[in-house]
Amino acid sequence: MSNNRNADDVAFIEALAELLNQKNLAEIDVKRDYGENDSLKVRVSKQVTVPAPAPVPAAAAPTPAAAAAVEAGAAAEDGGDPALHPGAVTSPMVGTAYLAPEPGASPFVSVGAQVTEGQTLLIIEAMKTMNHIPSPRSGTVRRIVVADASPVEYGAPLMIIE
Secondary structure, eight states: OOHHHHHHHHHHHHHHHHHHHHTTOSEEEEEEEEETTEEEEEEEEOOOOOOOOOOOOOOSSOOHHHHHHHHHHHHHHHHSOGGGSTTEEEOSSSEEEESSSSTTSOOSOOTTOEEOTTOEEEEEEETTEEEEEEOSSOEEEEEEOSOTTEEEOTTOEEEEEO
């Protein structure tokens, strides 16, 4: 590889990083072909942070309407958006989620299972690589949000662990 091509590749990668920021993208994956058996594959990504919700001031004494709203919020937590649940385990990448190590095998975890921090919850295949997704904390699996062999996006909820 010549120094000129190396400098061109660095400029190309810098341009991709700038495009990532300009278009507010989370990831860009590009393959640049130079000829037969000669190419450059680049993946530029950034971690997207979600702002924390604003704290809600505490009321002196809850009114009956406020109590009903809290109950409705708890019900929505069970059947509502799992991404908003405080125990949500989210996908660290884009790929295909697999709940078992191979077809026909028992799943890594099931609803009601006790898990420990670091224990494999599932696998996400990304670019032909099987990535084991560890549990971020110990607890009980309350809900599995994804189906086996289903596509997942970065930040999508995978499971609820409490």
